[in-house]
Amino acid sequence: MTDLLDLSGRVALITGAGQGVGRQIALHFATHGAAVVINDYHIDRAESVTSEIAAMGSKALAIRADVTDLASVKAMVAEANNAFGRIDILVNNAGNAGAVPDPAARKPFWETGPEVWNSFLGVNLYGVINCSGACIPGMIERQGGRIVTIISDAGRSGEAGLEVYSGAKAGAAGFTRAVARTLGRHQITANCIAIAATMTPAIEGRLKSDPDLLKKMMEKYVIRRPGQPTDVANMALFLASEASAWITGQTYPVNGGFSFAM
Secondary structure (H helix, E strand, O other): OOOOOOOOOOEEEEOOOOOHHHHHHHHHHHHOOOEEEEEEOOHHHHHHHHHHHHHOOOOEEEEEOOOOOHHHHHHHHHHHHHHHOOOOEEEEOOOOOOOOOOHHHOOOHHHOOHHHHHHHHHHHHHHHHHHHHHHHHHHHHHOOEEEEEEEEOHHHHOOOOOHHHHHHHHHHHHHHHHHHHHHHHHOEEEEEEEEOOEOOHHHHHHHHHOOOHHHHHHOOOOOOOOEOHHHHHHHHHHHHOHHHOOOOOOEEEEOOOOOOOO
């Protein structure tokens, strides 16, 4: 029986893969046979994950690139193509939910300006556009590919205090749907995964500073536990594989029932 989740012979580029969800997606993909390009703004993180994958006997390459800078992204894609000859799968995972750990300490967006807004728009929206645009020509040439973009439930339902972030994530979802319509005839699919509270370093940091926060957060969830990076990686693997060949333009919540989708 054919294993539809087998990624052998494919090359995946995962942005922001030096830790958290991105790291777990990279490990998942490598376990299922893919060669993996590990992108992170912090090269030491990327190299650490690359070492993990190499220890598994799989191929990986660490590349530092700023996804908000198109020239940097194009150089990354060129380096990946030189190393592996192609990029079959792009996972737009790099994201920025803000540097202020306590939501109550954030200023209302109308009291800030582009100097704050652009940090959200740059990574969460322009980063997706930059990386997709750099990878799509090769996918069209080969008549096939997968684009998976990690967004947030904030982009589906809105998040008080994170208006610009919510807008950027919603924009990434709209962009993905349009890309799906444009590229379907080339056998390229594009889908989103919307995540909620997932145990990443940012969330873990907040929980350390407020031991009661987890209980408060989980009151809003049907499955009363935070998400794990593996939960997201499982869906990413599915959407990157042949098992999802007839699925495109969709957003899949992986959120423990924080919000529902039709």
